[in-house]
Amino acid sequence: xxxxxxxxxxALPVFAEDRPPNIVLLYSDDAGFADFAFQPNCRDDVKxxxxxxxxxxxxxxxxxxxxxxxxxxxxxRAGMMTGRYQQRFGYDNNLPPGTKDGLSLDETxxxxxxxxxxxxxxxxxxxxxxxxxxxxxxxxxxxxxYGLLQGSRPYFPMExxxxxxxxxxxxxxxxxxxxxxxxxxxAACEFIRENKEQPFFVFLSFTAPHGPLQxxxxxxxxxxxxxxxxxxxxxxxxxxxxxxxxxxxxxxEKEGLEENTLVIFTNDNGGQTQLGANNFxxxxxxxxxxxxxxxxxxxxxxxxxxxxxxxIDDPVISLDLVPTFVELAGGEVDDGWKLDGVSxxxxxxxxxxxxxxxxxxxxxxxxxxxxxxxxxxxxxxxxKNGEKPALYDLSKDIGEEEDLAESDPEQLxxxxxxxxxxxxxxxxxRWGPGKRP
Numbered sequence: 397x398x399x400x401x402x403x404x405x406x407a408l409p410v411f412a413e414d415r416p417p418n419i420v421l422l423y424s425d426d427a428g429f430a431d432f433a434f435q436p437n438c439r440d441d442v443k444x445x446x447x448x449x450x451x452x453x454x455x456x457x458x459x460x461x462x463x464x465x466x467x468x469x470x471x472x473r474a475g476m477m478t479g480r481y482q483q484r485f486g487y488d489n490n491l492p493p494g495t496k497d498g499l500s501l502d503e504t505x506x507x508x509x510x511x512x513x514x515x516x517x518x519x520x521x522x523x524x525x526x527x528x529x530x531x532x533x534x535x536x537x538x539x540x541x542y543g544l545l546q547g548s549r550p551y552f553p554m555e556x557x558x559x560x561x562x563x564x565x566x567x568x569x570x571x572x573x574x575x576x577x578x579x580x581x582x583a584a585c586e587f588i589r590e591n592k593e594q595p596f597f598v599f600l601s602f603t604a605p606h607g608p609l610q611x612x613x614x615x616x617x618x619x620x621x622x623x624x625x626x627x628x629x630x631x632x633x634x635x636x637x638x639x640x641x642x643x644x645x646x647x648x649e650k651e652g653l654e655e656n657t658l659v660i661f662t663n664d665n666g667g668q669t670q671l672g673a674n675n676f677x678x679x680x681x682x683x684x685x686x687x688x689x690x691x692x693x694x695x696x697x698x699x700x701x702x703x704x705x706x707x708i709d710d711p712v713i714s715l716d717l718v719p720t721f722v723e724l725a726g727g728e729v730d731d732g733w734k735l736d737g738v739s740x741x742x743x744x745x746x747x748x749x750x751x752x753x754x755x756x757x758x759x760x761x762x763x764x765x766x767x768x769x770x771x772x773x774x775x776x777x778x779x780k781n782g783e784k785p786a787l788y789d790l791s792k793d794i795g796e797e798e799d800l801a802e803s804d805p806e807q808l809x810x811x812x813x814x815x816x817x818x819x820x821x822x823x824x825x826r827w828g829p830g831k832r833p
Contacts, residue, residue: 416513416725417698418657419597420584420648421717422449422641425469425522425548425606426682428667428674431634432693434458439674441622445634448642449695452661456697457706457744463713463769464665467689467759468682469547469606470524472664472714477525477536478503479718479735483758484821489828491524493546493560497826498526499536504733506718507597508537513725516591519543521580521601527560534566538599541566542583548603551576551610551633575612577604577633581640585647592651595725600644605633607671612636630672655699658724662714663692679796685757685767685776686796701745708743710750711769716740754811756818761830768815775811785812 430437432446434453465475466482470490474482477499482488485500507517518540519533524547526532533541542565549561553572562569563579584600611632618635622628641661648654666689667673669681680686694712696702715737719729723741743750758766760780767776772791777783787801787808801808824832 415656416515416595417701418588418595418648418653419510419515419721419724420588420644420657420659421597421599422644422659422661423521423599423601424637424661424663425601425603426665426668426671426673427605427634427637427663427693428669428672428676429678429688429691429693430674430676431667432695434695435693437676439676441627442631442634442674445631446638448638448645449661451645452659452697453695455699455704456659456695456702457708459694459696459708459710459712461709461711462662462692462694463690463711463755464663464692465690465714465757467665467685467757469522469664471759473525473601474499476714476717477505477507479506479715479733479737481715481736481756481822483819484736484823486823486826486832488759488761488764488825488830490547491526492827494527495827496528498528498531501530505537506721507599509718509722509727510597510725511537511539513722513727514595515725516594516596517598518584518587518591518596519599519601520583520587521599522547522603523601529567532567540587542587543580543601544603548606548608549576550608551603551612575636577602577636577640581643584640584644588644588647588653589651592653597721602637602640604637605630605671605673607668609633609671624672627672658696658698658701660717661693661695666690666692677795683759685759685765687774687790687794690757690767696744698744703746706746710743711753711755712740712750713737713755720744754814754818756815758819758822760828761824761832762819762822764830766815766819768811768818770811770814773807773811775808775815777812777815787811 430439431442433443434450464472466472468490471482471487474487517538519538521543523545546560609629615635616632619628619631648657666682667675675688678688680688719739723739752771755769765778765780774788774790777785786799788796
């Protein structure tokens with residue numbers, strides 16, 4: 397017995413110290429920049445609706461200049477999953493329902509790299525990266541897939557579920573019961589409980605608050621103060637989203653995993669204002685390359701590693717997640733992977749600020765709109781409508797209102813040169829607007 401106790405006293409601390417962190421990535425869908433309480437410009441009508449999500453920023457960090465690499469659902473996921481600009485493999489546009497194509501099989505998902513480092517992996521929720529079986533999550537690095545293949549579905553049970561909208565469990569359709577946001581939250585908790593003995597990665601890809609606007613009756617009853625029906629229903633989806641994030645956080649705490657788990661909350665692209673989202677003070681919305689289409693809320697918590705109340709102003713992008721996760725898992729990023737992001741591991745833990753670097757965006761191919769950010773500068777080129785390139789100083793003009801292209805032609809020229817060089821290495825889209833011949 398003495399030997400057993402001595403072993404436990406010695407071995408357990410070593411295990412806890414040596415074990416890499418669990419990673420929980422929480423993704424909302426089409427939410428507004430100003431619709432979470434941890435955001436400084438959160439709108440008053442929803443300020444009380446997201447206490448659990450907002451606790452992540454209070455207990456950890458808020459990233460003020462956080463971006464997605466795409467302005468709509470499917471491309472932004474393609475970039476985040478691979479750590480590479482999705483335009484490199486022809487993924488400018490949303491994947492059309494039923495198409496036989498998907499994210500190129502020549503691309504390696506970051507989660508595949510985590511699998512090789514000993515992580516148990518799960519994708520719970522929305523996929524939207526390919527419908528034929530060879531493109532499915534289980535083929536790309538996820539041990540467990542519990543979710544839907546398409547980009548959206550009703551929140552309540554469907555009378556006649558279609559193969560790409562039904563919630564499936566590793567390829568097998570499940571019964572149409574319950575409320576989708578609750579089902580996804582419950583599944584994430586189940587995965588955490590069942591895999592707590594080893595490092596795990598969970599990508600909880602909620603469909604909320606993407607349309608259709610179908611909140612639970614009990615949630616929307618709490619929102620009588622919101623007069624506009626569309627905004628009220630959208631807010632109701634936020635209520636269930638926050639409640640299910642809370643379930644996950646409670647499970648981590650109950651299972652004793654909270655201290656060694658990095659939790660990240662963000663959103664897949666800019667808010668869809670047509671369905672009730674609010675992107676104040678940003679210009680634009682989902683589907684545009686203005687700030688309102690690509691800048692999103694980010695909050696992260698990692699107890700004892702990320703100082704509570706931290707605010708990071710460095711521009712970061714979803715492409716940074718793959719190298720960050722690989723390094724946290726104890727791996728090394730290989731230059732041969734040709735990743736476009738940088739690791740945030742040290743920066744999140746109080747390290748030096750990131751070096752200035754360009755961030756790029758493009759939509760609809762070489763004839764579509766494009767944009768870039770370099771330091772405080774934002775360039776937007778609305779080629780689709782024949783607009784001249786516009787230049788904004790985001791440090792003074794986050795709403796992209798004052799075009800400085802004529803007053804600072806040298807800065808414009810420098811950025812256009814960088815943008816042209818970047819775009820020369822991209823493919824034309826494989827589907828949708830601007831599709832290659």
